[in-house]
Amino acid sequence: GMPLRVAQRLPVYLRHLRELSEMGVERISSAELGALIGVTSSQLKQDLSYIGGFGQQGYGFRVDDLYEKLSQVLGLDQRCKLILVGAGNLGKALVNYDGFRRLGYHFVAIFDNDPATIGSRVGVMEVQHVDELPNYLRSYRVDIGVLTVPETVAQEVAETMVENGIKAIWSFAPVQLRLPGHVLVEHLHLSDSLMSLAFRLHYRRQQ
Amino acid sequence: GMPLRVAQRLPVYLRHLRELSEMGVERISSAELGALIGVTSSQLKQDLSYIGGFGQQGYGFRVDDLYEKLSQVLGLDQRCKLILVGAGNLGKALVNYDGFRRLGYHFVAIFDNDPATIGSRVGVMEVQHVDELPNYLRSYRVDIGVLTVPETVAQEVAETMVENGIKAIWSFAPVQLRLPGHVLVEHLHLSDSLMSLAFRLHYRRQQ
Ligand SMILES: NC(=O)c1ccc[n+]([C@@H]2O[C@H](COP(=O)([O-])OP(=O)(O)OC[C@H]3O[C@@H](n4cnc5c(N)ncnc54)[C@H](O)[C@@H]3O)[C@@H](O)[C@H]2O)c1
Ligand SMILES: NC(=O)c1ccc[n+]([C@@H]2O[C@H](COP(=O)([O-])OP(=O)(O)OC[C@H]3O[C@@H](n4cnc5c(N)ncnc54)[C@H](O)[C@@H]3O)[C@@H](O)[C@H]2O)c1
Numbered sequence: 001g002m003p004l005r006v007a008q009r010l011p012v013y014l015r016h017l018r019e020l021s022e023m024g025v026e027r028i029s030s031a032e033l034g035a036l037i038g039v040t041s042s043q044l045k046q047d048l049s050y051i052g053g054f055g056q057q058g059y060g061f062r063v064d065d066l067y068e069k070l071s072q073v074l075g076l077d078q079r080c081k082l083i084l085v086g087a088g089n090l091g092k093a094l095v096n097y098d099g100f101r102r103l104g105y106h107f108v109a110i111f112d113n114d115p116a117t118i119g120s121r122v123g124v125m126e127v128q129h130v131d132e133l134p135n136y137l138r139s140y141r142v143d144i145g146v147l148t149v150p151e152t153v154a155q156e157v158a159e160t161m162v163e164n165g166i167k168a169i170w171s172f173a174p175v176q177l178r179l180p181g182h183v184l185v186e187h188l189h190l191s192d193s194l195m196s197l198a199f200r201l202h203y204r205r206q207q
Numbered sequence: 208g209m210p211l212r213v214a215q216r217l218p219v220y221l222r223h224l225r226e227l228s229e230m231g232v233e234r235i236s237s238a239e240l241g242a243l244i245g246v247t248s249s250q251l252k253q254d255l256s257y258i259g260g261f262g263q264q265g266y267g268f269r270v271d272d273l274y275e276k277l278s279q280v281l282g283l284d285q286r287c288k289l290i291l292v293g294a295g296n297l298g299k300a301l302v303n304y305d306g307f308r309r310l311g312y313h314f315v316a317i318f319d320n321d322p323a324t325i326g327s328r329v330g331v332m333e334v335q336h337v338d339e340l341p342n343y344l345r346s347y348r349v350d351i352g353v354l355t356v357p358e359t360v361a362q363e364v365a366e367t368m369v370e371n372g373i374k375a376i377w378s379f380a381p382v383q384l385r386l387p388g389h390v391l392v393e394h395l396h397l398s399d400s401l402m403s404l405a406f407r408l409h410y411r412r413q414q
Binding site for chain 1: 212280295299300301374396409
């Protein structure tokens with residue numbers, strides 16, 4: 001398969017290309033674009049070979065063409081359907097965020113097990129009981145399962161998702177999930193990000 | 208200064224060491240630990256040189272000793288004080304998350320400009336008007352400013368933080384902040400994470 005790091009860099013290239021396009025930049029060399037995100041020109045070209053070998057046209061790339069191509073490949077023009085389990089603080093923030101919708105990622109159903117939450121509205125959806133999850137997944141096509149339940153139940157909820165056909169999970173729970181090899185998992189560890197900032201600050205203060 | 212990537216990897220080592228310790232593993236070689244996070248043994252040793260050159264003791268490292276040392280360096284034993292601006296969906300989720308508190312990161316004040324939000328309780332704090340931010344920062348020591356306001360106002364709020372002494376910002380707003388070189392910024396782009404997962408899924412389906 002493709003190296004995880006490539007998959008992690010492509011959205012970053014996309015974001016920089018969007019900004020360059022908004023600033024009216026028409027062309028950029030692989031060295032310049034690589035420098036924006038911290039990779040060598042040859043690493044960048046190697047990364048781009050995964051999107052169908054986008055060739056350089058004269059001096060570097062045409063920003064808008066590469067942006068277009070990357071958007072397609074990153075699925076920005078396809079409706080990507082997400083379900084979410086764990087309609088708590090973080091879950092509600094994610095479902096209410098229209099930034100994801102603008103990129104083509106749509107929440108189609110939300111589940112929880114707390115009677116106080118079930119039946120309440122989040123965005124345009126009503127929270128359903130998590131016991132309905134297997135039925136839902138067997139009736140409707142879903143691309144990604146988002147896991148925002150407490151760490152104590154993350155493993156079992158992830159297993160329910162996978163047993164009912166989910167092949168990709170976006171998890172915020174601070175546990176290592178143990179799932180079959182064919183399941184793609186993306187862990188977002190918010191605390192890693194905060195810790196690395198705190199460390200950089202601490203290190204700088206010691207200089 | 209230190210390379211950003213090192214600062215980003217150290218919390219990941221920490222997380223793996225905690226898990227190893229919980230599983231009762233006493234020693235690990237630099238090659239094994241590196242493999243857990245996807246770096247070579249020599250990269251790992253280079254990374255560890257930033258925490259005061261933690262030496263290998265016989266076969267590899269003692270897991271608990273390295274975990275201890277990394278925790279100190281990542282500030283887990285120090286109260287790190289955070290303020291947050293933008294007490295909306297995401298801001299409230301972050302303030303209410305006790306995972307950060309357990310790691311030693313404490314929110315000390317929250318600010319917003321919405322009359323409907325100001326004065327309401329989030330966690331144990333009352334949301335203050337963002338006009339109070341300069342006074343607050345000049346009266347109390349704060350380590351990190353967390354930015355969870357809409358992208359349209361992110362730059363101006365970040366500037367207010369910096370003008371009043373904040374040296375490190377954790378930003379969730381999808382804009383490139385333009386700040387003086389001495390300010391450390393950690394952008395958490397949730398959409399990058401989701402996009403990389405969607406791409407891996409798309410790529411796999413095409414195989
Ligand atoms: N809030 C943050 O900023 C943050 C940061 C890092 C990690 N996390 C992680 O994200 C997850 C969610 O955090 P949160 O702050 O939203 O917590 P929360 O307690 O507000 O939300 C958890 C939700 O999951 C529901 N739930 C519990 N068991 C369930 C089950 N078996 N099936 C379905 N739903 C169930 C609860 O009823 C609740 O609504 C946690 O694993 C947390 O460790 C959160
Ligand atoms: N919610 C998510 O999952 C998510 C994901 C990715 C990025 N983000 C980004 O995080 C930020 C917050 O997202 P959200 O979903 O919590 O939005 P939100 O609209 O729920 O919260 C924004 C808050 O900022 C406050 N605010 C606006 N202008 C202000 C000012 N000048 N001073 C102080 N407070 C001000 C608003 O009153 C509101 O309470 C946004 O930049 C968003 O793009 C959010």
